[in-house]
Amino acid sequence: MINEKVAKLLNTQINKEFYSAYLYLSFANYFEDRGLDGFANWYNIQAQEERDHAMLFLQYMQNNDLSVTFDAIDKPSVALDSDMGVLKAGLEHERYVTALINTIYKAAAEDNDYRTVQFLDWFVKEQGEEETNATDLIKKMEVFGSDAKGLYMLNQELGGRTYSAPSLTL
Ligand code: MG
Numbered sequence: 261m262i263n264e265k266v267a268k269l270l271n272t273q274i275n276k277e278f279y280s281a282y283l284y285l286s287f288a289n290y291f292e293d294r295g296l297d298g299f300a301n302w303y304n305i306q307a308q309e310e311r312d313h314a315m316l317f318l319q320y321m322q323n324n325d326l327s328v329t330f331d332a333i334d335k336p337s338v339a340l341d342s343d344m345g346v347l348k349a350g351l352e353h354e355r356y357v358t359a360l361i362n363t364i365y366k367a368a369a370e371d372n373d374y375r376t377v378q379f380l381d382w383f384v385k386e387q388g389e390e391e392t393n394a395t396d397l398i399k400k401m402e403v404f405g406s407d408a409k410g411l412y413m414l415n416q417e418l419g420g421r422t423y424s425a426p427s428l429t430l
Contacts, residue, residue: 263371267326269364270317270376275331276360277314281307283353286336287346294343296411298419302397305423306350312426313383319430320379347401351394358387382428 262270284307291299321328338349361383368376397418404410 262324262326262368262373262376266364266367266371266373266376267321269367270321270326271329272331273360273364274314274317274321274328275333276357277310277317278333279336280353280357281310281314282333283336283338284310284350286338286340287350290340290346291343296343296415298415298417299343302418302421303350305421308423309426313386316426316428316430320376323430324375343405344398344401347394347398351391351398354387354390354394358391361387379430382426386426 284303288300288303288307291297291303318328338346338353340346361380365377365380365384368374368380400414400417404414
């Protein structure tokens with residue numbers, strides 16, 4: 261049995277992951293407007309991954325016969341005012357999501373709900389990767405993004421990112 265508190269947090273996480281997808285689509289749109297199609301590609305793929313995360317939480321709840329509520333998805337709250345500002349907001353958002361995952365993990369562990377703990381293990385690792393990716397992007401931008409040629413090269417590199425489905429299956 262998954263307790264009510266954990267179930268509520270899992271349900272909220274569905275919404276948070278869809279919000280993440282929505283946020284990253286707004287980032288992709290910003291870069292599309294800037295003519296930086298590689299950056300846009302990177303965030304479009306990021307958005308796809310977030311949708312996958314949402315679907316995994318949804319599927320996990322369904323598999324465990326928990327009732328799911330679909331809430332409104334918030335308007336993206338990040339001001340899109342500079343390239344670096346957007347990148348940094350991405351890292352900040354991933355740190356926030358890590359905290360959310362940790363909160364669910366703690367609630368599940370406190371209830372000896374090892375099934376949910378095991379499900380969340382993948383997300384704990386995934387958040388580590390998300391934070392690393394966001395940090396790497398900021399570092400590259402710091403080093404190469406200050407002149408047009410470097411920015412062009414970085415845009416080319418990010419344009420090469422391809423989507424792959426999550427390694428977690430339920
Ligand atoms: Mg996510």
